[in-house]
């Protein structure tokens with residue numbers, strides 16, 4: 030299927046021998062609203078198509094947080110990997126309640142497709158990330174090889190990365206996450222989002238969107254890396270639950286080679302934590318993207 034939405038380039042900055050560019054287009058998946066994304070192309074892209082790593086950001090973020098603060102671009106340039114930074118929700122849908130709280134609505138799309146009638150026209154971040162962006166970027170002729178694609182993310186975006194990886198029949202070669210919301214049906218942020226966006230609430234979410242549920246039933250080889258910090262207040266408050274994900278993975282027979290969950294002593298939830306381990310995550314994905 031092709032999607033020939035017109036891309037408008039809003040900015041371009043040279044970085045690490047490559048280019049970080051911001052684009053805008055009218056998104057069909059998001060109900061015709063304009064959406065932005067950032068794309069980092071390494072210098073190697075001038076010689077042919079390069080593999081793609083998708084970065085999903087967390088609550089309150091835009092396409093800029095990871096690009097500006099993740100420390101991903103230098104390592105990606107060295108590995109010859111592009112990084113695609115989508116936004117975290119539709120913007121300006123005008124739905125009542127959309128801007129009432131920071132953890133729901135604008136900036137909090139949760140990488141799902143809404144099924145409640147008031148949200149379902151616009152809040153389709155799963156389709157946007159999984160299908161629409163690859164189609165639009167391919168149709169635009171950008172030097173990207175979407176057959177070599179992996180995904181990573183932070184917090185809400187970590188949930189997005191793990192759940193899209195585990196529910197999308199091998200679209201991505203590997204997944205990694207910084208402080209992911211790992212078992213959202215059992216966490217306050219996840220319950221609020223699923224009750225808000227989905228007709229069936231958390232029961233509807235369990236099958237398709239909960240990484241702990243998904244890994245417990247997954248039947249193929251996986252390549253997953255997770256980092257979280259012991260001084261992360263959201264972890265301490267039970268929003269992340271990486272221990273549930275790890276337990277489910279081990280019970281399902283995935284060993285340390287397939288699912289690696291690392292507790293990082295003293296780190297919090299911030300981009301200081303993410304940027305400390307960013308290079309590690311790029312190298313992890315490079316193993317599979319360049320295989």
Ligand SMILES: N[C@@H](CCC(=O)N[C@@H](CSC=O)C(=O)NCC(=O)O)C(=O)O
Nearest residue numbers: 087088089090094131183184185186300
């Ligand atoms: N406004 C909130 C804090 C919001 C926050 O910490 N957002 C995180 C992601 S949390 C999970 O998805 C984030 O990445 N923020 C952007 C940044 O650049 O740090 C509050 O008041 O607590």
